[in-house]
Amino acid sequence: MPDALTVVVQQTINGVVLGSLYVLVALGLTLIYGVLVQINFAHADIVTVGAFAAYFFTHRFGGHYVLSIGVALAVGAVLGWLINSLVFVPLRRRGSELLPLIATIGVSILMENASLAAFGPIPYAFESPYSGQVIRLGRIFISLQHLLVIAVAGVTIGLLYAFIRYTVHGKALRAVAQDVETAGLMGINPNRLIMLTFVIGSALAGLSGALLGPVLVLTPFAGASVIVKAFAIVIIGGFGNMEGTILAGLLVGLIEAFTTQLMNPGLIDIVVFALLLATLALRPTGLIAERREENV
Amino acid sequence: MNSVLRRLALVTLACAGLLIVAHGVLVVARSQAQEKVIKIGALFAFTGPGSYFGVQDKQAIDLAVEQLNRTGVNGYKFQVSYEDSACAPLPATQAAKRLLEQVKPDIVLGEECSDATLAIMPLMAAAKVPLLNAGSSSIKITEPGNPWTFRIMPNEVMQGENIAKNAYERLKARTAVLLHENTNAGIGNADIFERAFTKHGGKILLRIGFGRDLNDFTAIATRVAGAGHADVIPTYTLEGQGLKITQALAQAGVTRGGGGKSIQLGTIWLPFGFDKKAGKAADGYVRIVQFDPTEKRPIVQDFVKAFKAKYNEDPTHINAHGYDQVLLVADIVRRGGKDPQSIRDLLADTRGFPGVTGTVQFDKTNQNVMTDTMHYVETQADSSWKVLDWQ
Numbered sequence: 001m002p003d004a005l006t007v008v009v010q011q012t013i014n015g016v017v018l019g020s021l022y023v024l025v026a027l028g029l030t031l032i033y034g035v036l037v038q039i040n041f042a043h044a045d046i047v048t049v050g051a052f053a054a055y056f057f058t059h060r061f062g063g064h065y066v067l068s069i070g071v072a073l074a075v076g077a078v079l080g081w082l083i084n085s086l087v088f089v090p091l092r093r094r095g096s097e098l099l100p101l102i103a104t105i106g107v108s109i110l111m112e113n114a115s116l117a118a119f120g121p122i123p124y125a126f127e128s129p130y131s132g133q134v135i136r137l138g139r140i141f142i143s144l145q146h147l148l149v150i151a152v153a154g155v156t157i158g159l160l161y162a163f164i165r166y167t168v169h170g171k172a173l174r175a176v177a178q179d180v181e182t183a184g185l186m187g188i189n190p191n192r193l194i195m196l197t198f199v200i201g202s203a204l205a206g207l208s209g210a211l212l213g214p215v216l217v218l219t220p221f222a223g224a225s226v227i228v229k230a231f232a233i234v235i236i237g238g239f240g241n242m243e244g245t246i247l248a249g250l251l252v253g254l255i256e257a258f259t260t261q262l263m264n265p266g267l268i269d270i271v272v273f274a275l276l277l278a279t280l281a282l283r284p285t286g287l288i289a290e291r292r293e294e295n296v
Numbered sequence: 297m298n299s300v301l302r303r304l305a306l307v308t309l310a311c312a313g314l315l316i317v318a319h320g321v322l323v324v325a326r327s328q329a330q331e332k333v334i335k336i337g338a339l340f341a342f343t344g345p346g347s348y349f350g351v352q353d354k355q356a357i358d359l360a361v362e363q364l365n366r367t368g369v370n371g372y373k374f375q376v377s378y379e380d381s382a383c384a385p386l387p388a389t390q391a392a393k394r395l396l397e398q399v400k401p402d403i404v405l406g407e408e409c410s411d412a413t414l415a416i417m418p419l420m421a422a423a424k425v426p427l428l429n430a431g432s433s434s435i436k437i438t439e440p441g442n443p444w445t446f447r448i449m450p451n452e453v454m455q456g457e458n459i460a461k462n463a464y465e466r467l468k469a470r471t472a473v474l475l476h477e478n479t480n481a482g483i484g485n486a487d488i489f490e491r492a493f494t495k496h497g498g499k500i501l502l503r504i505g506f507g508r509d510l511n512d513f514t515a516i517a518t519r520v521a522g523a524g525h526a527d528v529i530p531t532y533t534l535e536g537q538g539l540k541i542t543q544a545l546a547q548a549g550v551t552r553g554g555g556g557k558s559i560q561l562g563t564i565w566l567p568f569g570f571d572k573k574a575g576k577a578a579d580g581y582v583r584i585v586q587f588d589p590t591e592k593r594p595i596v597q598d599f600v601k602a603f604k605a606k607y608n609e610d611p612t613h614i615n616a617h618g619y620d621q622v623l624l625v626a627d628i629v630r631r632g633g634k635d636p637q638s639i640r641d642l643l644a645d646t647r648g649f650p651g652v653t654g655t656v657q658f659d660k661t662n663q664n665v666m667t668d669t670m671h672y673v674e675t676q677a678d679s680s681w682k683v684l685d686w687q
Contacts (some may be wrong), residue, residue: 007522010564014514021512121534125573132576134547134554139521143547146514177382216511217536225509260515265506266478 006139011257017146019253020153021215024208025226025244027160028201034240035177035197038097042083042105043230045111046221050076050209052119055126065128069152069210076206077199083107084198087248089191114130115220128214138223149211156207157246160200164242173197177240232272236279238286247287249276305681329549332372334629334639336361336622337395337407337425339381339416341480345508345534346383348567349408349431353618354378357405359606360622374622381407381416383534388412392419401425403639405621408614409482410434413445418685420444426640428624430586430617433563435488438663446643446662448620448651450670452481455563455584456488458670459530462686463561467582469527471557473520474503475541476532485532489539490507501526508534513541517548526550530561538566538575546577551579553575568612571675581675586653588671599652613653613671620651 025047032040033092054068063071087107091099130144165171175183176193184190209223216222233252237244252272259268279287331518338357340350363372377399381388388407395401396419404420407413417437420427421444429437429445433452437445450458463469472493476482483505490500502523504516508578520526529551531541545552553576571578589600589610599619603611612621625639627649633639649656654669672684 003522007518010518010522011515014512014518017514018512116343120351121343122351123345123348123539123573125539129567131543134549136549140595141548174535188543211591212511215540217345217540219345219347219536228509256512257515257518260504261519265510265516268510271509 003172007261010140012254013140013146014160015254016250017142017149017253018256019250020150021208021212022226022229022233022252023246023249024153024156024204024211026230026237026249027157027211027242028204028208029230030234030237030240030242030245031160031204032201033198033234034242035173036194037240038100039104039161039231041101042107042111043201043205044110044223044227045115045250046076046079046205047209047226048115049079049111049218050206051126051213051216051218051222052115052124052209055124056211058128059126059192059222063247066148068241069207073207076209077203079198079206080198080202081195083202084195088194088198092194098177112220112224119220121219124218126213126218128228131214145214149215152207152211156204160204161242169193169196183244229272232276236276238288241286241288244288249285310680326364328667332634333375334372334403334625334634335399335401336374336376336402336625337399337401337406338376338378339391339395339404339412340378340408341383341412342378342380344382344384344627345536346409348535349614350378350380352567352612352614353405353408353431355607356603356611356615357617357622359603360608360619360626361600364622364626369626370559370632372629372634374626376622377401381412383407383412384409384410385415389415390420392416396420396423401494402634402636403625405429405430405625407617409479410437411479412436414480417442417445424640425636426643428621428643430621431564431614432481434572436480436484438661443644444640446658446664448653448669449564449586450584450655450667450669451663452485452488454667455670456485458667458687459499459563459584460489460492460496460562463528463530464493464552466686467528467559469493469498469559471499471501471526472528472530473501473523473526474530474532475520475538476503476505477534478505478507481565482532486530489530500609506537510536510537510656511540513537513544514547516541517544517550520541521548521550526558528559528561532563532565533575535566535570538562538570539618543573543577543583551577552580564613567614568610568681571679571681574675575679576677577679578675578679582672582684585613585671585673586669587611587613587626589616590683593650595650596652598647616653620653620656623651624649624656649658 020119029043050072057063057068057071087103088100090280091103130147133144134141143205169231172188176190233248237248255271256268259271340353341347342350361376365373379391381391403426405428410432413429415433427445430446430449435451435453438447474486476486520616545551550556551558560581564584564586628639628642631642633642647657655666656664657666659665672686673681674684675681
């Protein structure tokens with residue numbers, strides 16, 4: 001394979017891996033926004049706690065890494081349930097849209113500092129048994145960890161899509177996203193559906209933490225380091241738009257890989273955020289489609 | 297009559313009691329007033345990607361102060377006030393202002409990151425408080441000559457020229473790829489290596505700078521792999537990113553840890569323990585540290601023993617230079633330092649101070665000129681490290 005083609009293939013693989021990770025983080029954000037029309041700033045910290053849950057399950061309790069992904073998903077789900085029950089349900093009852101938004105910032109700061117107190121500031125070495133196992137085809141390489149990331153992201157996206165499109169709960173979720181009051185009149189319990197959305201979105205955050213843990217630098221600030229990109233992806237893809245989020249996530253991953261190859265990794269943020277600004281200017285509703293009444 | 301006498305006796309007793317208590321309070325207050333204290337401000341990162349510096353510096357500073365305060369020095373005890381400067385200019389500036397306004401220190405220790413140190417230097421100079429720095433390598437810190445800032449570690453020129461010479465002569469390296477974070481220290485260290493290595497006859501194949509927010513280094517490793525064979529890869533990053541770069545280079549089959557031939561080179565930014573965290577990927581990594589715990593000098597072995605006794609772990613070189621900073625302050629106080637001005641003047645006169653990291657002797661720019669504080673270590677295949685007999 002010619003050198004240039006090898007580089008293109010390799011950086012495409014790198015971009016897809018990175019993009020898959022971003023998609024997993026961003027999907028939870030966009031799901032919650034799609035139903036609640038609310039930005040969850042605490043999402044980054046659920047990613048962090050998910051990563052630490054997976055780390056401790058594997059490194060302290062001797063659990064298998066693949067199982068730790070399930071543990072992180074469960075931890076994320078429980079956190080989502082707790083945050084919604086203890087913070088957002090009472091605030092939504094007051095009828096203010098601003099209070100829950102501010103509360104997510106408060107929850108985020110609280111969780112970040114609690115993580116700092118619990119785990120300390122020194123980076124953890126989160127070793128997945130698959131990080132060191134590399135498949136090589138000529139000069140092309142991919143680690144099993146990266147393959148696992150792509151596989152889990154693919155399966156998760158498929159399951160989420162199927163759930164939303166074809167199950168009763170998924171259809172009810174779309175109904176709530178379209179019109180909460182009308183959905184209530186149709187016999188749907190909106191509060192239960194909102195809880196379900198929070199639990200699924202947070203479970204996705206926990207899961208992505210387990211996959212990100214071996215990739216990024218694991219500290220109490222780990223989630224914060226990817227959340228800015230995740231927000232950018234949600235905006236580029238269109239708030240609440242699942243397909244747009246997937247496309248934007250992969251696009252940002254590829255942009256990072258090819259900016260590193262062709263220019264300089266120091267320019268990544270400039271390119272990504274220039275794309276964000278261009279999207280806002282030219283297609284403010286996102287990459288794929290004009291905003292619909294419901295996007296999930 | 298009896299009751300009157302009884303009352304009088306009670307009042308007398310009460311007054312006597314009050315007098316005794318008041319006397320006691322006065323004695324305690326006077327003794328406290330007489331206890332002389334050297335106030336040390338400590339600006340280190342306790343949050344963010346450089347927080348491992350602050351945590352390790354604090355361990356050793358606390359140990360040194362505990363040891364010194366058992367007897368005091370020249371009648372002085374030491375009191376340390378920590379502020380989180382977060383390894384970045386803005387929080388460092390805010391922390392320095394808090395420290396100067398609220399604590400009014402006689403001397404300040406810190407920061408570790410060059411950008412943060414450069415940001416606080418003007419504040420220290422304006423307040424006329426000496427700043428004793430151990431961990432920042434940027435030449436800009438001492439090169440113009442700042443009377444209030446002193447550095448005990450080798451600067452980027454001393455490290456960069458030395459490591460380039462060793463790469464060329466000992467490792468027979470002729471090609472290099474440079475990886476560095478886009479900070480004053482990252483860029484400065486890479487510049488010095490590039491200049492020294494090419495002067496020796498080596499060639500730089502590629503140079504890549506990146507921000508501290510970059511998480512995934514696979515794309516960079518891919519680019520390095522495609523740049524042709526690099527004998528050495530000098531890398532200038534904090535520990536977290538350093539781990540990920542080392543692992544990505546191994547995955548890409550570039551370095552010895554991944555079956556390649558390139559050798560990663562590093563500086564004192566990485567603490568001991570890095571090798572274990574990076575695992576097999578770090579095999580063959582050669583880097584400068586500022587402390588050799590296997591040195592036989594009694595001061596070194598006493599420090600290792602005391603540190604182990606207090607924390608049940610081996611000291612790192614970051615612990616060591618935190619410890620040396622306090623020992624040097626104590627030495628200044630022993631020589632008569634008592635306030636910021638006298639401490640500054642005596643610091644400038646420091647000649648041949650023996651610390652656990654090596655010797656300290658400042659030149660006219662307040663840079664420690666002694667290079668015995670530089671030690672090389674190499675990561676072994678089993679993730680342990682061994683000291684190299686390099687100068």
